[in-house]
Amino acid sequence: MKKNKDELFELVTEINDMHYTMNKIIIKEYQSLLDDNLSRNQTILMDIVKDYGKISIGEIARLMKITSSAVGQIVNKLEDGNYLVRTINSQNRREILVQLADKGTRYFEKEEKINRQIINRIYTQMELSEMEELKRIITKLSNIVEKTYTKQDGEENNHD
Known part of the structure; x- marks a missing residue:
């Protein structure tokens, strides 16, 4: 063994x-x-905003597992750089919503262009069946990781 x-x-x-x-x-x-010289937290926050379209500061804090104050500081820097814009939620005037601004949208357009270049230069050298098998294996591993490290029903996981 x-x-x-x-x-x-x-x-x-x-x-x-x-x-x-x-x-x-x-x-x-x-x-x-x-x-763009964005920090790791700035990139994570921008990815969240991209995925949600419009999202509250509180929800970003929950997803990033940091305080709303910390999110506010990151948003300030990204707003100063024209990556994000804040608006007031029309249904709840006390809630601030964040969404991508022009530079944020361009950032993700550029990222997609780069991803397409990487795929064209590298992944096209593999057979489609190989890529499908790689996806199957990575999906299986990802599911095992999520099942192992995600607390379900309040139970603690065994990490030995």
Whole structure:
């Protein structure tokens, strides 16, 4: 049993190293095209706003698991850079809604263009059936991770 665990550890480590190296190369190649110098939290917040269209500061805070005050500070910087715009919710005048501004929309258009370039340069070198198999495997792994680390019905998970 120990040998199998050691082999699995080595295999997973090798997969993770390859994945990290691939991402590092791709990011280095395309990062200059985005050239927006956004922090990790700013990027996460913008992704949330893009996904929701219009979303409240409180809801962003809940999704990011940070305070509304911290979200407000990030939104301030992104609003100053014309990435986001705030509006007052017409149904609840005390609630501030956030949505993408012009530069935010352009940021995601540029990101999509870069993703298409990466797909055309790299992923087209694989067979469609290989990509479907890769998706199947990653989906299975993702489901295992979510099931393992998501608390259900208030139960604590066993992390051994």
